[in-house]
Every structure is written in structure tokens, then in C-alpha cells.
Amino acid sequence: MTREEFDIFSGKVRGELISVAGRINLGDGQPVEAEDIVQDALVRLWELSERGYPVNNPKALAIKITKNLCVSRYRKSQKDAIRLETADKPGGExxxxxxxxxxxxxxxxxxxxxxxxxxxxxxxxxxxxxxxxxxxxxxxxxxxxxxxxxxxxxxxxxxxxxxxxx
Amino acid sequence: MNLEDKNIRKALAEKYLSAETSVEEERALAIYYSDHQPEEDEKAFAAMVTAAAGEWLLSDEGAKEFDRIASPNAIPLKTNIFLWAAGIAVVAAAVALFFILNSRIPQEKPISPVEIAEGIDQLMNLKPDDITSITAIPQGSRAILTAKLKDGRECSYIMTIEEGTGNLSLVAVNIED
CATH class of the missing domain: 1.10.10.10 (Winged helix-like DNA-binding domain superfamily/Winged helix DNA-binding domain)
Structure with a gap:
């Protein structure tokens, strides 16, 4: 995939990826920063392509990366929430x-x-x-x-x- | 894979150091150690696994976890007996609805190929990695979309377009186990 092809592809799928990322919230009712995640996902997809990873279905791959980034962000938010809850408690972190x-x-x-x-x-x-x-x-x-x-x-x-x- | 069992963790640790673990096993190990205090003899290994943990951008398990987190009430593809019962009820309701709509609204705008293509596109996005093919059968103002999954199962949906808004909806009517 050339840079130009990638830019065209990004423009086409960005809205859909934002909609995917917007489906998750961080537990406190806050939606994830969908646009940031999608931007990150597209950068990672380009990196993969640049490294020679066979990108046969870029859209499916972009969705998968977006989902994994969301899960990673979600897990981090859950852990941060536990840290905040236990920070001042005896035996807590x-x-x-x-x-x-x-x-x-x-x-x-x-x-x-x-x-x-x-x-x-x-x-x-x-x-x-x-x-x-x-x-x-x-x-x-x-x-x-x-x-x-x-x-x-x-x-x-x-x-x-x-x-x-x- | 019960990571609460130390023997299993030790065996996995050895496999990990020999690069013989799968991506999903490594992901499970990192999640385990980030949520549990490691025992004294596991501290160095746990520190390495959690420090080196990335985002597993290509993980299938991560993508599935997303679907569980994002739609906690969604019907999973692997159904149990209760979901089968619910599925049968939904099919019965859908069939009844089909006949009711057919009898009460005799002249509806037939669904267009472009709308069907849009429905197929949305269905593909639900499970982009699992679906191998989708067939569409137009039926008046609706279409029956049947997705064939990689493992051979099939899922059918009734696709409708809301008049006025043009909103597309997909109602699962049969999820084969």
C-alpha cells in the first residue's frame, strides 16, 4: 500500500472506526477518546504496512487494531480506577x-x-x-x-x- | 488455562522464555500478573512480562473481548440452551411480524440493491474476521441476510430500512451453534 492509497483508505474508514471506538466506555461513563484511538490505530496500521506485514484486508485489520487499542485503554482505566479507590486505604496500593x-x-x-x-x-x-x-x-x-x-x-x-x- | 495454578504458570513461563507460547497465552500471562501480586520467586518474570506487555494489536482474543465489553447484552455466537430458547422465540416473533406486516402494509417500497449493499457492509463490520460470505434475499421492503462464519455456522438477520429516516436495522433471527 502506498502512502497515497493509505491516505485515501484512512479518509474512507475513519468515521467507521470512530463509531467502533465510540462503542466502549471507560466504566465511569466516559467514552474513550475515540478520535485519538482511531488516529493511533491508523498510525499502527501504516507502521505494519511499512514493516512489510501483509495487509490483505486493511479495513478488517484497522477495525481489529482499533478494538485492541480500546481494550488496552479500557483495561488501563479499570486498573487506574482500582488504584484510586485503594490508594488511601490500609493495605491498598x-x-x-x-x-x-x-x-x-x-x-x-x-x-x-x-x-x-x-x-x-x-x-x-x-x-x-x-x-x-x-x-x-x-x-x-x-x-x-x-x-x-x-x-x-x-x-x-x-x-x-x-x-x-x- | 487456569493461571491461579502455580504449576501452570511455571510451565507457561518456561514456554514463554523459549518463545513457545502463543500470543494469547502471553496476553493472558500479562493480564494475570498485572492483576495479581506475584509470589517471591515469580517477581522478576512477572515484572518482565508486564513491563514488556504491549497492546497486542493483532490479537483475536482482544477483539473478542472488545465485543464483550462494548456490548455486554449482545447475543454471543456460542449460545447455550437458554439463548437457544430465546432465539426460537425471536424467530417465532419475527415470522409473526413478517406476516402481520405483509398483511397490513400491502404496498411498501421494495428494498433497493444499494440499501442491501449497505446492510451487508454493516453486517461485515460486526464480525469482520469471522464472516466468510454473506447472502442476501430481498423480500419486499426487507431482506434476509445470512452470514456464513469461518467455522461453518450461519447467522441470519432481517434487514429493514426505516421509512423517513432511512435508518438501517438488523434483527438477528437465527444464530446457529
């Missing part, structure tokens, strides 16, 4: 938990940055995009067995680094 949540992204970046480019690429496609080994192999042009070894090695390396943190 403390300010350290808030810091921990905010730190997750920093830790993730730190772990990823220490990986070799090949391991990093496979781990991102696996963890962030949720691709299967076959899909990663197809996207990166590496044999499936190599992808599996790269991911396994990356995970073992990250685990050792985390043990040093703890």
Missing part, C-alpha cells in the same frame, strides 16, 4: 504503585535498548503488535526458527536484566 506504572514504559525502553537490532525488532513485533512467529518471519524475511531463537534469547536477556534491578 501506595504512591509507589503509581510510580511503578509510570515507570513501566521507561523500563521497557531500557530493556529494549540493550537488545541487538534483530532481537529488538522481533520483540517489538511480538509484544507490541502481537504477531505470531509465522507473521514475524514473513514480515522480517527471517526463517521462523531464527525468529524463535531471537525472541527466546531476548527474553532471557531481559529477565537477567530485570533480576539485576530487583
Amino acid at each position: 501506595t504512591a509507589a504503585d503509581f510510580v511503578e506504572a509510570a515507570e513501566n514504559q521507561r523500563i521497557k525502553s531500557s530493556l529494549y535498548n540493550r537488545l541487538t537490532p534483530a532481537r529488538q525488532e522481533c520483540i517489538i513485533l511480538r509484544n507490541d503488535f502481537g504477531m505470531s512467529l509465522d507473521e514475524i518471519a514473513e514480515t522480517t524475511g527471517r526463517p521462523k526458527e531464527s525468529v524463535k531463537v531471537l525472541i527466546s534469547t531476548a527474553r532471557k536477556q531481559m529477565l537477567e536484566q530485570i533480576k539485576e534491578f530487583l
Whole structure:
């Protein structure tokens, strides 16, 4: 898909994706920021396309990505709500938990940055995009067995680094 | 997969480190550890799984979870006996409604191919990954849309267009298990 084709496609499906994202609310009656999610979904779809992922049905894929982003946002909102409810209660979560949540992204970046480019690429496609080994192999042009070894090695390396943190 | 069982978690952890887990197993592990306090010997692994967790943009389970969260009262495709009973009642009501409407409104505007195409499009969007084909049978001002799912099951809907507003509605009449 070229950039021009993608822009035309985005214009056509954006309204429908916003309608999909608008179907979910965050539990407190607040709808998710549908337009933000759709923008994010379209960016991720373009990234997938750029990385060589076979985008056979862009609309179905855009809807799936939108749904997964909504679920991720929903889960986060549920967790934040629990944190707020328990923050001041004995035995509840403390300010350290808030810091921990905010730190997750920093830790993730730190772990990823220490990986070799090949391991990093496979781990991102696996963890962030949720691709299967076959899909990663197809996207990166590496044999499936190599992808599996790269991911396994990356995970073992990250685990050792985390043990040093703890 | 009962992740409350530590032996299952340990087995999955080993598979995870060998890159032998499925995407959905990894997603389940990350959700489990983000909701549960890990035991001492699992802390490092839990920290890694939750820190590395992404949004699983291509997860089928995530998309299904969306459908559960977004429409908690929607009829799931995998029905139980009670939903079957409800489904039969809906079919009976739809058939009755069909005859009533047919007898009381003799001259209705027939549904157009463009409207049917719009109905098919909306139906596709309900389950874009599960539907392999849709057939439409126009019946006066309505159309019966039958979606064939990847697993071989079929779902039928009565499609109508509201006069005046032009709003399209789809009523499930048969969800085959």
C-alpha cells in the first residue's frame, strides 16, 4: 500500500472506526477518546504496512487494531480506577504503585535498548503488535526458527536484566 | 488455562522464555500478573512480562473481548440452551411480524440493491474476521441476510430500512451453534 492509497483508505474508514471506538466506555461513563484511538490505530496500521506485514484486508485489520487499542485503554482505566479507590486505604496500593506504572514504559525502553537490532525488532513485533512467529518471519524475511531463537534469547536477556534491578 | 495454578504458570513461563507460547497465552500471562501480586520467586518474570506487555494489536482474543465489553447484552455466537430458547422465540416473533406486516402494509417500497449493499457492509463490520460470505434475499421492503462464519455456522438477520429516516436495522433471527 502506498502512502497515497493509505491516505485515501484512512479518509474512507475513519468515521467507521470512530463509531467502533465510540462503542466502549471507560466504566465511569466516559467514552474513550475515540478520535485519538482511531488516529493511533491508523498510525499502527501504516507502521505494519511499512514493516512489510501483509495487509490483505486493511479495513478488517484497522477495525481489529482499533478494538485492541480500546481494550488496552479500557483495561488501563479499570486498573487506574482500582488504584484510586485503594490508594488511601490500609493495605491498598501506595504512591509507589503509581510510580511503578509510570515507570513501566521507561523500563521497557531500557530493556529494549540493550537488545541487538534483530532481537529488538522481533520483540517489538511480538509484544507490541502481537504477531505470531509465522507473521514475524514473513514480515522480517527471517526463517521462523531464527525468529524463535531471537525472541527466546531476548527474553532471557531481559529477565537477567530485570533480576539485576530487583 | 487456569493461571491461579502455580504449576501452570511455571510451565507457561518456561514456554514463554523459549518463545513457545502463543500470543494469547502471553496476553493472558500479562493480564494475570498485572492483576495479581506475584509470589517471591515469580517477581522478576512477572515484572518482565508486564513491563514488556504491549497492546497486542493483532490479537483475536482482544477483539473478542472488545465485543464483550462494548456490548455486554449482545447475543454471543456460542449460545447455550437458554439463548437457544430465546432465539426460537425471536424467530417465532419475527415470522409473526413478517406476516402481520405483509398483511397490513400491502404496498411498501421494495428494498433497493444499494440499501442491501449497505446492510451487508454493516453486517461485515460486526464480525469482520469471522464472516466468510454473506447472502442476501430481498423480500419486499426487507431482506434476509445470512452470514456464513469461518467455522461453518450461519447467522441470519432481517434487514429493514426505516421509512423517513432511512435508518438501517438488523434483527438477528437465527444464530446457529
